[in-house]
Amino acid sequence: MASSTDPEFAAKATTLPPKSDVPPSWRSNCSVVDVALRVLLFSATLVAIIVMVTSEQSEFVLGLPVKRPAKFTHSPAFIYFVAALAVACFYSIITILVSILVIFKPTLHKKFLLHFAFWDVLILGLVASATGAAGAVAYIGLKGNSHVQWVKVCSTYDKFCQHVASSTALALIAAVVLVLLSMLSTYSLYKRIRD
């Protein structure tokens, strides 16, 4: 905020509508919501990774004498999914720390708002594409595809598929949180416009 002793600011304050003023409490609330959303992002991505990585299941398959395992590493889409969520999880840890720093040093707020808005959008692209990829492969596993003779997998590997479905749902939540974070950063910038 401009200093109240600044004559130019004082002159403007009488002519601008009230919505241009951003009280410190509003910014503080924004920062707290920001940190809360980033903690939610961290939790969602971490649990999604754990659920996907622990999805291994071994079952007897028709015609084979030994159990065959199903792992997430068997599908490149699931490997990409885990890698993308690991990046998002690491990003959320860094931004939680930076957001907490901003709460205690509000002068850094404006600069970090821009960086957050930039990076949130990039990480959203990553998480959304990973969710789409994992969801598409999981859907083929669940329903199969009779046109190209791709058989259902989930009738045999039920626990594996439950893990994959839960992990994909959590990634979807992470993507929604990233959309909200990006909107919050943009709205915070918008509220600070004086002209």
Next chain:
Amino acid sequence: MASSTDPEFAAKATTLPPKSDVPPSWRSNCSVVDVALRVLLFSATLVAIIVMVTSEQSEFVLGLPVKRPAKFTHSPAFIYFVAALAVACFYSIITILVSILVIFKPTLHKKFLLHFAFWDVLILGLVASATGAAGAVAYIGLKGNSHVQWVKVCSTYDKFCQHVASSTALALIAAVVLVLLSMLSTYSLYKRIRD
């Protein structure tokens, strides 16, 4: 850049750091880049839809006396892909018109910047997830998956796969354009902050 004959701009230039000033010409340049990117988004999504929809190919498959077709409608991921890109294409048409309106009525700039930043992020989530879904299914079609006996499709349906690959690449370009658009809107808001 701002006209050097503008007395208000000249007065401010001596007291405020240069980055706080947003000369009208800068805004105008931003709007032109915005329209150009939206036209690129429109082209990429439209061509991607056309390429995907025209991907049908019929071939003789081993053991069958008649040709079997491969269409994008055979995969729910490709249907979602076309639907998502259709939404993005329609959105790009609306925003091109609004952006052109904003160039002629700069007073509307601030309000629409916020709406653009909000909606660009949502459409990015949609396009990125559709790209991920189509890419994952296309990859299985190209490489198959020996763990679950999903056979390669692209060795038979080469033209179909080329269409799908081109369409996915165009969707990736559309997603990158949406990231740039979102960053441009955010940066325009940032440049207008005066405190």
